[in-house]
Amino acid sequence: MSTLRSILVVDDEASIRESLDMFLREKGYAVRTAGSGAEGLALWTRHHPQVVVLDVRLPDMSGLEVLKKIIAKDPEANVIIITAFHDMESTIAAMRQGAYDFLNKPLDVDELEQAVSRAMRMNEALHRSPALSSPVQDFPASQRLVGRTPVMRSIFKTVGLLARNRATVLIEGETGTGKELMAQVIHQSSLLGEQPFVTVDCTTLVENLLESELFGHERGAFTGAIEAKTGRLELAGEGTIFFDEIGDLPQTLQAKLLRFLEYREFSRVGGTQVLRSAARIIAATNHDLSELVRRGRFRQDLLYRLKVISILVPPLRERMEDIPEMVEYFVSRLNRELGTRVTRVEKGAVAALTAHAWPGNVRELKNVLTKAVLDSRGAVLLTETVQAALSSHPHRPASKPLPPLGEMERERILGALTATGWNLSATARALDISRPTLRKRMSRYGLPAKGA
Ligand SMILES: Nc1ncnc2c1ncn2[C@@H]1O[C@H](COP(=O)(O)OP(=O)(O)OP(=O)(O)O)[C@@H](O)[C@H]1O
Ligand SMILES: [Mg+2]
The missing domain is CATH 1.10.10 (Arc Repressor Mutant, subunit A)
Known part of the structure; x- marks a missing residue:
């Protein structure tokens, strides 16, 4: 293997190959280029470059195929995917299959250079444990996270990386931003996605019931415990246990949950046997947990335990560029689910939706669109139909924004x-x-x- 830092560029477009070749040579790398997947794989096998820059659309096979083959031979290979596709599936698929990074075309050369030098550094410094690979799963319609803004794309990357491990995740974001959906996508795309996904809603259960819900109880553990009951932790098996609205977890249970997170052990209420759980923990909240910590309502040590990986889902108003795609997505999904036949959306309708502040975020958008689609008579979703749905929709956001x-x-x-x-x-x-x-x-x- 050469000591010179070498890069393989695989792209079917000659102009991209040439310009990347020139650009990367100038930066001091040894560069080889290939125009097809087969040629790329042959060069990779022969020269084992430190970094591969790989296009998704190739004449003979998909770049993701090439990636898969490379990773199968060397789980520590650093492959940077470059593509004109911006969708969630390929981003998640690529990251899950072990891509080092994922960049969108048209390429920003500074971004590319950064990715390459990070990958080089990674190659030199990091001793990685072999990446696990799993077959690409299709995401059912109900489990698609729509979005292509940079912030959403970086969230998809994180989700893809999470698919390879079992780390505890804290998802924070306003109401309706998609926290629960994201938890499901993390679960689905991980290796144990076939295992149960069990939700614990921390807001709706009273304290002593929550404990038995969570840990289960033995027969006769308390008045009314006629039968023994299996808790949610046990039900989750090796799957995922999702704590929704973790900020509302009562203090006493916070202590118990913390103990569980530390030792991964628990007992049923009234029981003596110690049980172990291998479930992945995902928690979500629309409260500012640090603020709750400051006010003494949430344990700081628990927050740290939960925040191994944290995902902050931005409110919809901070990613308005996602709205047109979401409109398309929801309208066609609604057509399937409700049997409506809206095939076009008037420009003004999208503009009206983009002008709204969306305090209820994606959920509110979905509700407004549902009403508008149901109110539509013809094939076109008209501006006035959307405006009417916007002004009459009953949704009252839980977190109302302050007036100016x-x-x-x-x-x-x-x-x-x-x-x-x-x-x-x-x-x-x-x-x-x-x-x-x-x-x-x-x-x-x-x-x-x-x-x-
Ligand atoms: N990026 C997205 N793409 C597609 N659908 C989305 C997206 N984000 C949210 N949704 C949809 O919006 C609705 C609300 O999402 P979800 O229930 O996950 O929000 P949440 O953050 O858990 O809200 P809350 O804090 O009120 O519980 C769901 O129907 C979900 O499918
Ligand atoms: Mg939720």
């Missing part, structure tokens, strides 16, 4: 003016601001100098 500051200030000033009978001096005093400031604010908010 200006609006709050205006309300406050108006309230004080009304209370003082529009006496400006008294109002200014009540609000602890000067009279000129009060006047300025009043004119800014269009409040008349005298009450009606």
Whole structure:
């Protein structure tokens, strides 16, 4: 093996091969190029380059095939996938099969260089345990995470990497951002995806029941325990146990869960036998757990235990670019599920959806679209149908966003003016601001100098 840092570039487009060749040579790498999967594999076998830059669409086979073959021979190979596809499946599939990184075309050369040098460093420094490989599973329609914004793509990468291990995961995000769906995708795409996925909703169960739900109980453990009961932890087997709304877990159970996470052992309520669990733990919350820790409502040590890997799902309003794709996805899914036949979406409809703030996030978007699709008569989802659905939809988000500051200030000033009978001096005093400031604010908010 040469000591020069070598790279193999596999891409069917000659122009990409040439420009990458030139660019990477300039950076001091020894470069070989191949235009097909077979040629690439032959070069890889002969020269064993430290890093492979691999296109997905190749004339003779899929780049993912090539990746699979390389990884089968050398689980520690560093392969950077480059592709014009932006979908979740190939990203997750590639990361799960052991790709080192996944970059989208058109290539950003700086990004590529960074990925290459990281992979080189990895190659030099890291002694990795062999990657496990598993057959690519298809994601059922109900378990697709739509999104192509950079933040979502990086989440897909994490999910793909998680498929290779059993690490505990904490998923944080506002209501309706897709936390539960993400937990299911992590479970489905992991090696033990056939095992049970068991949910524990920490909000709905009262404390002593939650404990027996979780750990199970023996017959006669407490009044009413007529039969022995298998707890959720046992039911999960080697699958996944999903703690939904972990922030609502009562304090006493927090201590018990912590102990379980440390030793992976538990006993049924009223039982003496020590049971072990190999289940993967995923927890989700729409609270800010650090804030709950500060307020003494959540144990810091438990937070650390849960946060081995943490995924922060951003609210929909921070990834509005995902909306058009989500609209397509939900509309065609709704067509299948509801038997509707909406084949087009008017541009204005998408624009109206993109203008909304989505406090209820993806769930709210889905609800609005469901209403709109059901209200549609023809093949086109019209702007006005969407607008009507937007203004009438009953969804009340759990976490209502605060009104804009200006609006709050205006309300406050108006309230004080009304209370003082529009006496400006008294109002200014009540609000602890000067009279000129009060006047300025009043004119800014269009409040008349005298009450009606
Ligand atoms: N990226 C996405 N692609 C497709 N569907 C999504 C996506 N994100 C969320 N959804 C859908 O939106 C709905 C809400 O998602 P989910 O129940 O996972 O949210 P959540 O974060 O658990 O919300 P909550 O905190 O209120 O429990 C589900 O129907 C889910 O399938
Ligand atoms: Mg949820």
